[in-house]
Amino acid sequence: MTADLAGGYDLVVFDLDGVVYLIDKPIAGAAEAVGQLRGRKTAVAYATNNASRRAADVAALLTGMGVPAAPAEVLTSAGAAAAVLAEKLPAGSPVLVVGADALRDEVREAGLTPVGEAGDEPVAVVQGYGPDVGWRVLTEASLAVRAGAMWVATNTDRTLPSPRGPLPGNGSLVAVLRTALDRDPDLVVGKPGPALFTTAASQAHAEHPLVVGDRLDTDIRGAVAAGLDSLLVLTGVSGPADLLAADESERPTFVAADLSGLFRPAAEAAVPLKAEDAGGWRVDRDGDTVTLAGAGDPVVALRLLCAATWSGVPLSGITAASDAARELLGAWKL
Structure with missing residues (x-):
């Protein structure tokens, strides 16, 4: 081993x-x-x-990046949501899709009929992330849910990471409907x-x-x-x-x-690290406060401090007693 x-x-x-x-x-x-x-x-x-790509597309993207992947190794919330709907609904049932083409394709492959308007009398609404989701399709989804359609969200991640910083994720789009409908989705499928x-x-x-x-x-x-x-x-x-x-x-x-x-x-890597000193860092606890001193690997300091905060020390109770500790806590916005 x-x-x-x-x-x-x-x-x-x-x-x-x-x-x-x-x-x-x-x-x-x-x-x-x-x-x-x-x-x-x-x-x-x-x-x-992320429900904007199908498993085969994700596998191809990964392989193109030098990360070998087969479609069978990829599990997406889009595929999982379509599978759940297929279990709950009769074959061919109309489902209003809010999201990318990948989610629409998954719904179709699951034996259901993707539609785009409330007037198509969908029995369910499935909502996943899509960069082009806008007011019109959210309006149709709102009308369909009010008319009795089951509302399934692929996930509720508020943000997506990007090289430019966090971007609005599906959870932010779900929040639009949650606000309009004054209710939560009937089911959230993903993590x-x-x-x-x-x-x-x-x-x-x-x-x-x-x-x-x-x-x-x-x-x-x-x-x-x-x-x-x-x-x-x-x-x-x-x-x-x-x-x-x-x-x-x-x-x-x-x-x-x-x-x-x-x-x-x-x-x-185990967290928390229950010790007074490790890797050049030292923590001293006094009740609801803890002081970080020394210098070293930031992850070691983080593991040490988790032992304190996970056992009752508030973030406001963390102080620094060295230049390296002050710099580190500042970088962490503490």
Whole structure:
């Protein structure tokens, strides 16, 4: 058994946006990380809440980035949503699609009839991310739901990571309908629900999977819900301050700056790190306050501080006692 973190697992399930790529640009080291896993015969899967691409398109995009992927290894919230609707509705039922062509294609392939207007009397509305979603289709969806159509959202991620910073995600578009209708969707299919992860594990016949994600509220929360270990990488949406304030339902097993953490000892990524000093850093706790001193790897400091904040110290109770600590807390906006 390999002594590094990844060596303890028989399947690694990657989120995509913020972990492997940003929109359509690969994150440094992602291709090498996946290649190393494949070289040691560790199964790999990809689970994404982004409903704007079909599994085959995602696999082609990844392969084009130098991250080899087969369509069967990709699980999307679009495919999962269409499968759920196909289970609940008679074949051929009209479904109003709010989102990209990929979601429409998934609905059609599932044996249902995609439509675009409330006047088509849809029995369900399925809503996923699409860069061209606008007022007209949201209006039709609102009218259809008011008329009694079931409302299914592929996911509720408020933002999408990008090289320019966070962009509005499907959750922001769902919020438009939630405000107009004064109600929540009848069903949210993707993460933080556990289905994408449990399906990936089942397909790979994995007994001990690891989930790798960049979002606490979807990737990590979904892994916790599925009873799986997880690694948070700091290359996407959730940052150090988010991790320090994380609710118990959103706390990862490990944290690393990027995917290279998969190939270091698990003990170097385990969170929280319950010690007074490590890696050049020292923490001193006094009741509801904690002081960080020294210098070193920022992730080590983060793991040390999680031990304090996860046991009752508020973010406002973190202070610095060295120049490096002050610089680090400032970068984390603490």
